[in-house]
Each structure stands twice: as C-alpha cells, then as structure tokens.
Amino acid sequence: MAKSKIAYFCQSCGFESPKWLGKCPSCQQWNTFVEEVIEKGNASVPAWKPASTSQQRANKPVAVTEITYTEEHRVPTPDKEFNRVLGGGIVPGSLVLIGGEPGIGKSTLMLQLALNMPNQKVLYVSGEESERQIKMRAERLAAPPPPEGGADSGNHTGLTGIAAPPSGGGACYVLTETSTQNIFKQIESLEPDLVVIDSIQTLHSAHIESTPGSVSQVRECTAELLRFAKETSTPVFLIGHITKDGMIAGPKILEHMVDTVLQFEGDRHHVYRILRTIKNRFGSASELGIYEMMGEGLREVSNPSEILLSHRETPLSGITISATLEGMRPMLIETQALVSASAYGTPQRTATGFDTKRMSMLLAVLEKRCGFRLGAKDVFLNITGGIRVEDPAIDLGLAAAIISSHEDMPIPFKTCFAGELGLSGEIRAVNRVEQRIAEAQKLGFNQIFISKYNLPASGQDKKRMDLSRYDIDIKIVSSIEEVFGQLFG
Secondary structure (H helix, E strand, O other), X not given: OOEEEEEEEEOOOXXXXXXXXXXXXXXXXXXXXXXXXXXXXXXXXOOOOOOOHHHHOOOOOOOHHHOOOOOOOOEOOOOHHHHHHHOOOEOOOOEEEEEEOXXXXXXXXXXXXXXXXXXXXXXXXXXXXXHHHHHXXXXXXXXXXXXXXXXXXXXXXXOEEEEOOOOOOOEEEEEEOOEHHHHHHHHXXXXXXXXXXXXXXXXXXXXXXXXXXXXXXXXXXXXXXXXXXXXXXXXXXXXXXXXXXXXXOOOOHHHHHOOEEEEEEOOOOOOEEEEEEEEEOXXXXXXXXEEEEEOOEEEEOOOHHXXXXXXXXXXXXXXEEEEEEEOOXXXXXXXXXXXXXXXXXXXXXXXXXXXXXXXHHHHHHXXXXXXXXXXXXXXXXXXXXXXXXXXXXXXXXXXXXXXXXXXXXXXXXXEEEEOEEOOOOEEEOOOOHHHHHHHHHHOOOOEEEEEHHHOOOOOOHHHOOOHHHOOOEEEEEOEHHHHHHHHHO
C-alpha cells in the first residue's frame, strides 16, 4: 500500500515545510503555504523508464582534462527568429520553458513550429484544448492537409496526425491528455523527435495526490519530463502560465530545472510580439526575436528597426532616434519625451519601456549640469513599439528628447544617438559602437552622436576605429553640454 504524507508548500517559491508557517523563510512572503497530500508511488515503476538499465550505473568523478568535448549538434528550425533566441537551433535533450500572458500567442508559436519542422516527428500534447480546436488553429496557420491513408494519418491510439510538412519525412501529432503516465505510454509507441507540452500547469502525476497546477505537481511533472529529455536526447518544449506579477506560475525552481527560459511579450492591442531569452545554457541570454501577429499566424520580422521607427512628414519636438543593442542585434528605436507644466503639487514621472529610476537620474543630471529647471515639470517617456529597453546607450537620445520637448525645438531629421550619460554630464562609451553606426547608415541616417571615449587611445593605432569607411556624419562628443550646443546652438 502506498504511503502518503502531508506537507506544506509555499505557492511563491516552492519551499517545503512539515508544518504550516505564516511567513516563508525562503522568500519572506506571508500566508503563502498550502497543504498538499503527497503519495510516494512504487519506486520500481518510475513514471519514465529508461531504455536500458546501464544508464542507471553510478557515476564516478572524472578529471576535467579527461573529459572529451564535442560541439552540440543543433536542429535548425524554419523560423530564423526562433533559432536566434535558442542560440542557433534546438539542442537534443534540452528542456525549454516558454512563458507569457494569456492570449499573447504561445500556443500559436509552438503549433506553428510543430507544423513546419522538416523531417521531424513532433508530438503536441495539449491539456487545455480539444483536437478540433487545435485542428481549427492548424488550418488557420495555413498548414498543409494530412496524407490520406498514409502512415501519418493517426494509427496510434489516442493520437491524431494533423499535418505533414511539404518537405516530407515529418509529421505533427496531437495528443489531448493530462496524465504524465499516459503521455509517456504514447511517447514510447510513437517515438517522436520533438515534444511540446501545452501547458505544464495542466499536467498531473499519479505519484502526487495534489491538484494539477500546484507547486508539487508542477515540480514533479517537470522532473519526469526532464529525466525523459536527458535519457532519450529528445527536446521538450513546455508552455507555462504567468502570475499577475508577470512571473512564471509555479515554484521558482522550475526555471532552474529547465535549460532555457523564453518570455513571450507584447501588447495584445498591438500586432508585434517579442520573444526574449531569459536563461539559456546553450547560448546567449540576451537575444531577442520579433514577430508580427497576423491572421495566418506569426510572421518573422527580419528588420526590427523599420517597424520601431515611425514615418513622419513634419519634424516634432520631443522625438529622437537611439541606437540600441539586443544580444548581437543592433536596432534603432524611437524614444519620445513630453515635458509640460505640472498641474498638481507633485510633478508626475512616468516611463513606458524604460526604468523610472534611471529617468530620475537623467533629469537630475540635466538640471544640475545643464541648468534646465525640470523639478516642477511633468515628464513622460515612451519607447515606441511596445518593447522594454535596458541598454544604457539610449541615455543620450532620451536626454536630447527631454530638452527638445522642454524647449519645443525639434531634433533635425535623420539624427541618431548612441551614448551613456554619466552623473557628471560626460558621455560614456558604449559597446559595439561600430555595429550601431552601420545600422544607422543602412537605414539612411545623416548623422550619429557617439562618445569620444569610444575612439582608441593614440598608442593603439592598430586598433583604431576607421571612421572614413562610413558615409554617415559621425559627431564625436564628450559632454552633454557639447551635444546641446551642436543641436540647438
């Protein structure tokens, strides 16, 4: 007879306690412990049984010099933006978690990927939608019809083949199931090359008696999928819900267990979506992919600078263009500022897509070093396109936008900025400035302001940046006063 015990779990961080506590000792949150009944299943019959018992042998310590290393083989996807955020493609045996708000397009993104993987057998496990709902979405995504009477028409019990890519050799199967034991039975019979779980909060394991979506269920189901992925070298994608605070629902250990964490962001009232890398054990953790939501699915945006810049016929004050960098991708974004007289006793400070504390620092520098009286003014900042930027290189563009709005003097057309603003008013150097200059030149800008500290010292002639190879006018500045002198006289 299976033994059962009662434990208390923190809904915020997943901390386990044998008794109820008012305050979690791990995350310091109050009234977050819930009671859950845990059943220890039969250890001889695990949820996922490895192919051979030789994989269960005890490991021995090995010297670092004796470890043989071979580069990870990646499976490229037809989606170039998805390859970018993954670091070049899907790594076999990796566990990827994708989080985002409801209705943002997580299921559409993963189903679109499953339908278009060439020469891959993909299993799409859904615990939220029926087979007909998924079929309707597949037809909307312009998926090709399934072969009639072929091997991919759903001969496996509980599975439905809905599509096969035009290149041949691949197929997408749909399984509507929430029990991990039944899911692994279908996986053993189908032997897919890729598994998609939608979503991890809907799964439940028979080893745990708590309800689906609880801390213990999410942790146990993820652990079972992790063992399956590592022992069979099958990549698994998990779709996760988020809380009202914007964090992925479930214990924080969930993000530590997986190999890659992706965040799908965007405003549902806008057509653009952003896929951001939060954690990646196989690549850079600062990459960014941009999509456009259309009726036929998500379309890749290869040149994000064009969508982030608005086309204006007349110059307007308070608008500048800044050169930012997301991972290895340079982008030009439009930064907007509005400075007006405060109608209330306390001036308002509001920033959209930018850190409010850093905005306060920029206003203090402008008032102290340049003499602009902004203490009694309402200041509003906005980064267009619905994205959030943390690159300090947009400081100079934001400062110029604030003064442009304050003085009601527009910035000249085709002018770009790339520089970090220091507390003493100096323009600090930014990384990879050559890529920013090249991006501004490619989009037809006439001039760009950069810091003089980006130029090498005189003793480093061999590393000196060759500015003559650029057709754009490069303005070398060292202080914020010098920038305003060149802009407004």
